[in-house]
Amino acid sequence: KAGVTQTPRYLIKTRGQQVTLSCSPISGHRSVSWYQQTPGQGLQFLFEYFSETQRNKGNFPGRFSGRQFSNSRSEMNVSTLELGDSALYLCASRPQGYNEQFFGPGTRLTVL
Amino acid sequence: AQSVTQPDIHITVSEGASLELRCNYSYGATPYLFWYVQSPGQGLQLLLKYFSGDTLVQGIKGFEAEFKRSQSSFNLRKPSVHWSDAAEYFCAVAVSYNTDKLIFGTGTRLQVFP
Numbered sequence: 001k002a003g004v005t006q007t008p009r010y011l012i013k014t015r016g017q018q019v020t021l022s023c024s025p026i027s028g029h030r031s032v033s034w035y036q037q038t039p040g041q042g043l044q045f046l047f048e049y050f051s052e053t054q055r056n057k058g059n060f061p062g063r064f065s066g067r068q069f070s071n072s073r074s075e076m077n078v079s080t081l082e083l084g085d086s087a088l089y090l091c092a093s094r095p096q097g098y099n100e101q102f103f104g105p106g107t108r109l110t111v112l
Numbered sequence: 113a114q115s116v117t118q119p120d121i122h123i124t125v126s127e128g129a130s131l132e133l134r135c136n137y138s139y140g141a142t143p144y145l146f147w148y149v150q151s152p153g154q155g156l157q158l159l160l161k162y163f164s165g166d167t168l169v170q171g172i173k174g175f176e177a178e179f180k181r182s183q184s185s186f187n188l189r190k191p192s193v194h195w196s197d198a199a200e201y202f203c204a205v206a207v208s209y210n211t212d213k214l215i216f217g218t219g220t221r222l223q224v225f226p
Contacts, residue, residue, distance in 0.1 A: 033212040042219065043202065105154055
């Protein structure tokens with residue numbers, strides 16, 4: 001099986017722009033979560049989706065949003081980018097009934 | 113609130129030496145604990161997990177971890193480190209069984225000298 005794929009792998013944006021990151025879970029996985037990783041704050045939970053419903057949300061401003069589609073693919077959007085949004089954004093998927101998340105390689109976002 | 117502490121930011125060991133990475137958690141109920149490894153430029157790979165039962169858990173790549181409730185610890189060990197083990201290691205706790213939300217520690221960077 002192919003692993004979790006994230007596109008794009010690298011992205012450079014300027015302050016004030018918006019960005020959309022994509023995550024394709026492992027085939028058959030219906031749960032998708034997103035994490036932000038920065039040197040200063042470490043790994044922080046962003047969102048959790050299951051069957052197109054957001055089940056949990058981390059402590060991030062409203063500029064961060066996400067969604068999940070009927071094929072379980074997920075996107076996250078960050079609007080009005082700030083320098084502090086520069087980070088590695090990791091997506092993870094999980095098979096139903098099994099408490100192990102499989103992480104993708106991440107999208108490295110740089111905000112200039 | 114749940115939290116995870118990894119007291120060691122950076123550890124250096126010689127190849128072939130034993131390794132122990134420390135992890136302490138704060139959680140009221142029975143925790144669901146994980147150890148992940150991250151190589152440079154990569155995502156996270158699960159090494160092992162503890163949900164219940166035997167407190168000594170075996171994982172991949174020769175790693176094991178021991179859950180000690182009295183000490184709120186879940187330390188990761190390996191009897192003989194290989195140069196390829198150089199990476200960053202993260203301990204994490206799940207807030208409940210029914211959520212994917214993980215609380216991560218700050219990580220321990222492992223350097224291995226030949």
